[in-house]
Amino acid sequence: MNSSVSATKAPRLGPLGAEPPLFDTAIMFQESLHRYAEEVMRPIGVALDRMTPEQVVATDSPYWEARRKFVELGFGVELLLSFEPAERAKMMSILFEELGWGDSGLAISFGAGMLPMYMCAALGRTDLLARYPDAMLGCWGITEPDHGSDSLDPNRKIFHPEGQYGRPNCVAQIFDDEIVINGQKSAWVSNGTIAKVCVLYCAADTGSGPDAQRGCVVIVPLEAKGVSRGKPLDKLGQRALNQGEVFFDNVRIPKDHLLAGPDDFLNAVEIIHTAANGLMGAVFTGVARAAYELALDYAHERKQGGVPIIRHQSVAHRLFHMFRKVEASRALTHRAIHYNFGDTPALHVAMTSKITGTQTSFEVSSEALQIFGGNGLTREYPIEKLLRDARASLIEDGCNEILAIKGGYLLIDPDRL
Ligand SMILES: Cc1cc2nc3c(=O)[nH]c(=O)nc-3n(C[C@H](O)[C@H](O)[C@H](O)COP(=O)(O)OP(=O)(O)OC[C@H]3O[C@@H](n4cnc5c(N)ncnc54)[C@H](O)[C@@H]3O)c2cc1C
The missing domain is CATH 1.20.140.10 (Butyryl-CoA Dehydrogenase, subunit A, domain 3)
Structure with missing residues (x-):
């Protein structure tokens, strides 16, 4: 035997490494997620990686099988929010680690898919949560063709002192009874060409012109008249994740779909x-x-x-x-x-x-x-x-x-x- 290698066998760690013992629900949760990640996500993620972006979202694509089986697991926003905070944090950490272990493109698709519902719940809008349930694939539209990093810096903390923001690419006019949206979000919107509902972050116009700093957040059902989509984006990694533009041409949305107005935007x-x-x-x-x-x-x-x-x-x-x-x-x-x-x-x-x-x-x-x-x-x-x-x-x-x-x-x- 090579004397440089110890004969002592180290204790075997569990799937989450040196994790302290989990409570029973979390163990069951982790085991069923891991099974799903291994048996469904891994093989489908590899297959999708080799397809064109169009094939990834075609009606016969295995993406839809992975998505259906994920929804059937029932680990959506409502279930996760029903746990008390410490348990919820553990469950969400396990959920997203296991999904990432399976395939990160699919994990981001499913995670981004929950964001409209998550924001309805976070802002106390259970009425909208009931209308746009977890099983409906969502997306988060914030990035614009001319505003990538800018969009995540709405309070301009890192904006260049000599910079000019220029025109926002997407503007929501807020009227007394409705919101009218015009413009577009960038090709980077995850689930952009397939989502059914969008939590849209954009510049607001309350009568004195568009303002990207005092913007608004609107829940937009994407079958609404005037919504159209771009071409699925082709990219280096996370190829199972569909991405593409969402266009808005005079899209009229009822005022009760406003999740946050200009005062609450930041x-x-x-x-x-x-x-x-x-x-x-x-x-x-x-x-x-x-x-x-x-x-x-x-x-x-x-x-x-x-x-x-x-x-x-x-x-x-x-x-x-x-x-x-x-x-x-x-x-x-x-x-x-x-x-x-x-x-x-x-x-x-x-x-x-x-x-x-x-x-x-x-x-x-x-x-x-x-x-x-x-x-x-x-x-x-x-x-x-x-x-x-x-x-x-x-x-x-x-x-x-x-x-x-x-x-x-x-x-x-x-x-x-
Ligand atoms: C896989 C993936 C998923 C995504 N999903 C979504 C989604 O679901 N919804 C959505 O809306 N968007 C999404 N995005 C977009 C993402 O948020 C943007 O790509 C990101 O914020 C960067 O913007 P940009 O690509 O336009 O780069 P730019 O903002 O153009 O940046 C280009 C370079 O300039 C640097 N730079 C820019 N501004 C500054 C500054 N002020 N100071 C110093 N350096 C600066 C950056 O660090 C970068 O290196 C996704 C992107 C990817 C890659």
């Missing part, structure tokens, strides 16, 4: 951004875990120098740091989500989750590819897909560098300046 951006950034951390912890597990298995199977490559010190060292990063990402993500279900949710806490989870997924999938050697570069093995999926996450839901600048400004205590 708060509404913060609420959705806090929820989305927190959960993104969990999705991409799942991607990092998937890459780590695949690399660990491969390192036991692949032999070089006459031994499984895990017996080579640099491979074991690399795997340990991958394991450590996944553990750190999960711990921080769960903590941020838990904190933000408390009385004082904080956007900069959610940003720690998003940046850590996505950066970890990118680093760990890149390390995993190195462990697979040349095989890692081929489409015969699952690693190059994970790396492409992870790469997209550094931009999605706010470029990580933008989030860090904004998050840094949120640390400033004006009373101490």
Whole structure:
């Protein structure tokens, strides 16, 4: 026996690593989600990755089977919000980590699909929640062709001092009894060409011209007259995730679909951004875990120098740091989500989750590819897909560098300046 390798077998960890014991409902929840992620999402995610964006959303696409089976699991907004905050935080962390482990493109599709309902619930609009239930696929329209990072900085905290915002690409005119929407959202809207309902964030015009800082949030049923869609977007990673423009041509929506008016707009951006950034951390912890597990298995199977490559010190060292990063990402993500279900949710806490989870997924999938050697570069093995999926996450839901600048400004205590 090689004396450099200990004969002691380390304790085997559970699927969520060094997780403290879970309560019974959470164990059942994790087990059924993991089964779904493994048996449905993984194979369908790989198949969708190889299709054209049009094929991904065609009526005979396996996307719809994955979506139907996810809805059948019944883990929607109403169920999740019925738990008390600590349990809800744990369940949501598990839900999104397992979905991310299965396929991050599908995970984001299902997560973004819940956002209109989530915002109705968060703003106490149970009347709208009843009309647009969980099973209806949703989307979040905020980014515009001319306003990407700008859209996530509505209070202009990181806006260049010499900058001009220019024209918003989408404007909602707010009248006494209705809202009239004109313009478009960008090709980056997740589920953009297939969603049935949109939680639309856009500039508001209450009579004195469009104002993107004092915008509004409207629930828009996407079968409404005047709504049309763009072409499904073709992109590097998360190819199972449909994205595309939503166009609005004099779309008339009843006034009761206004979730937030100009006075509440900044708060509404913060609420959705806090929820989305927190959960993104969990999705991409799942991607990092998937890459780590695949690399660990491969390192036991692949032999070089006459031994499984895990017996080579640099491979074991690399795997340990991958394991450590996944553990750190999960711990921080769960903590941020838990904190933000408390009385004082904080956007900069959610940003720690998003940046850590996505950066970890990118680093760990890149390390995993190195462990697979040349095989890692081929489409015969699952690693190059994970790396492409992870790469997209550094931009999605706010470029990580933008989030860090904004998050840094949120640390400033004006009373101490
Ligand atoms: C997979 C994916 C899913 C997405 N899903 C959705 C969705 O569901 N709904 C939706 O509305 N949008 C969605 N988006 C859009 C996403 O939010 C934007 O792509 C993101 O906010 C960045 O905007 P942009 O792509 O226009 O880049 P830009 O804003 O054009 O940024 C380009 C570069 O300039 C830098 N930069 C920009 N502004 C500043 C600044 N003020 N200071 C310093 N540097 C700056 C950025 O860091 C970046 O490197 C998604 C994007 C992706 C990739």
